[in-house]
Amino acid sequence: MPATILIVDDNELNLRLATRVLEKDGYQTTTALNGFEALELCDQNPPDLAILDVMMPDMDGYELCRRMRENPKLKHTPIIILTALSSVDDRLQAFDVGADDFLSKPFVPAELLARVKVFLRHLEVRAVGNENQMARKIAVFSLRGGVGVSTLATNLAAGMSQLWGDETALVDMAFFNGQSALMFDLPMRNTWGDLAQIPEEEIDAEVLNQVMLRHSSGTRVLAAPRSAVNADQISEEKVSHVFELLQEQYPYIIYDLPHDFSATTLVALDSADKILLLIAPELASVRAAGMALTVFEELGYPDEKVELVLNWNFQSQGLPRGEIEAALKRKLSIVIPYVADSIVTAITMGKPPILSMPETPLGALFEDLAFRWSAPEQKKKRPESPTDAWRRIAERMRKRAKAASS
Ligand SMILES: Nc1ncnc2c1ncn2[C@@H]1O[C@H](COP(=O)(O)OP(=O)(O)O)[C@@H](O)[C@H]1O
Numbered sequence: 001m002p003a004t005i006l007i008v009d010d011n012e013l014n015l016r017l018a019t020r021v022l023e024k025d026g027y028q029t030t031t032a033l034n035g036f037e038a039l040e041l042c043d044q045n046p047p048d049l050a051i052l053d054v055m056m057p058d059m060d061g062y063e064l065c066r067r068m069r070e071n072p073k074l075k076h077t078p079i080i081i082l083t084a085l086s087s088v089d090d091r092l093q094a095f096d097v098g099a100d101d102f103l104s105k106p107f108v109p110a111e112l113l114a115r116v117k118v119f120l121r122h123l124e125v126r127a128v129g130n131e132n133q134m135a136r137k138i139a140v141f142s143l144r145g146g147v148g149v150s151t152l153a154t155n156l157a158a159g160m161s162q163l164w165g166d167e168t169a170l171v172d173m174a175f176f177n178g179q180s181a182l183m184f185d186l187p188m189r190n191t192w193g194d195l196a197q198i199p200e201e202e203i204d205a206e207v208l209n210q211v212m213l214r215h216s217s218g219t220r221v222l223a224a225p226r227s228a229v230n231a232d233q234i235s236e237e238k239v240s241h242v243f244e245l246l247q248e249q250y251p252y253i254i255y256d257l258p259h260d261f262s263a264t265t266l267v268a269l270d271s272a273d274k275i276l277l278l279i280a281p282e283l284a285s286v287r288a289a290g291m292a293l294t295v296f297e298e299l300g301y302p303d304e305k306v307e308l309v310l311n312w313n314f315q316s317q318g319l320p321r322g323e324i325e326a327a328l329k330r331k332l333s334i335v336i337p338y339v340a341d342s343i344v345t346a347i348t349m350g351k352p353p354i355l356s357m358p359e360t361p362l363g364a365l366f367e368d369l370a371f372r373w374s375a376p377e378q379k380k381k382r383p384e385s386p387t388d389a390w391r392r393i394a395e396r397m398r399k400r401a402k403a404a405s406s
C-alpha cells in the first residue's frame with residue numbers, strides 16, 4: 001500500500017503543486033486548506049507523513065505541528081515544515097514545536113521527494129521484509145578524548161548511507177556528553193534517555209524506530225541522553241538488547257564510543273566486527289592506544305579486528321608515522337591529514353564533510369574509507385543501481401589503478 005502524505009497549505013495552487021510532485025512518485029496524498037481541517041483529517045486517518053505550510057490564517061504551521069504532536073496517534077508521524085521564511089529562528093521554532101525537518105519555499109521537487117523518501121524508507125523496509133542478513137558493526141574508539149572519534153564515526157555513518165543507499169545506524173555510546181546528534185544538526189527529540197525509562201521487554205523494533213533520529217542523508221542517530229541522570233540508568237543488558245534489535249534492521253551500525261572501558265563500551269567493542277582505534281600523532285595518544293591494544297589482546301580480539309587510524313588533529317610538529325608504528329609494534333592502516341578549517345566549519349554547521357563537500361579531498365577520503373570498511377561481500381560486485389558516491393569511489397579506484405600500472 002502506498003504511503004499517505006498529508007499536505008496542509010492555505011493556497012490551492014501550492015497544494016496542487018505539492019500533490020502532483022508526490023503523486024507522480026507513487027505516494028497517496030490528502031490535503032487540507034487550514035489547521036482545523038488538518039487536525040480532524042489526521043485524527044480520523046493518521047497519515048504516514050505530513051507537510052505543513054507555515055503562513056496560514058487562523059492557525060499557523062507551527063501551532064498546527066504543536067497540536068498534532070499532542071495527539072498520541074501523531075506523536076511520531078514525520079512532519080516537514082515548508083516555508084518561505086528561513087532564518088535560524090524559524091528553523092529553531094520548527095524544531096521546538098516538534099517538526100522533524102524543514103524545507104524552504106519555493107521547494108525543488110527533487111529535494112522534497114528526497115526528504116520524504118528518507119522519512120518513509122522504514123515503511124518500505126518493513127513492507128519488503130528484512131532479509132535478516134547480519135549487520136556489519138564498526139566501533140570507533142580511543143582511550144584519549146579529542147582525537148576525532150566522533151568526527152570519523154559521523155562521517156563513516158553518513159558515508160555508508162550515501163554509498164549503499166540504505167539507512168545506516170549511528171549509535172552514540174558516549175552517554176554523558178555525546179555530540180552525534182549535534183554533528184548532524186538534528187534536534188534531539190528522542191535519545192537513549194527515553195530508552196533508559198522504558199522497561200527492556202517493552203523496547204521492540206517499533207519503539208526503537210521512533211527513538212532514532214532521522215537525518216536526510218539516510219543516517220539514523222541513536223543520540224546520547226540530554227541529561228546525565230538518564231545516562232546513569234542505561235544498563236549493559238539494555239544495550240545488548242538494543243544492539244540485537246538494530247542488527248535486524250540496519251546493514252551497517254557505527255558506534256561512536258566514549259574514551260573508557262565501561263561495561264557498556266565493552267558491549268559495543270565485543271559486538272563489533274571492526275574496531276577503528278584512533279591515534280593522534282602525540283605521545284599521550286600513542287600511549288593510550290598502546291593501553292587499548294593490550295586490553296584488546298587480553299579480551300582475545302583477533303588482530304584483524306582492530307585497525308589503527310592516525311588522525312592529524314593538530315598542525316604542528318607531530319610524531320612521525322614510523323615511530324608510532326615502532327612504539328605500538330603495529331602498522332597504521334590509514335592516515336587522515338590535518339584539515340582544520342573545513343572540519344571545524346562542517347562541525348559548526350552540523351554538516352559532516354562527507355555530505356557538504358564530497359568533491360573535496362577530505363570528502364573523498366571519508367567516502368573511500370566508508371568503502372574500505374564496508375562488508376567484503378558487498379564490495380565485490382557492482383550494485384544494481386549504483387549511488388553517486390559509489391560511482392565517485394569506483395572512478396577514483398580506476399584512476400589509482402591506472403596510475404599504479406603506468
Ligand atoms: N583531521 C583533523 N583536522 C583538524 N581538526 C580535527 C581533525 N580531526 C578532528 N579534529 C577536531 O578535533 C576536535 C575533536 O574531534 P572529535 O571528533 O569530537 O573527537 P572525540 O570524539 O575523539 O573526542 C573537533 O573539534 C574536530 O574539529
Ligand SMILES: [Mg+2]
Pocket residue numbers: 149150151174178179
Ligand atoms: Mg566524541
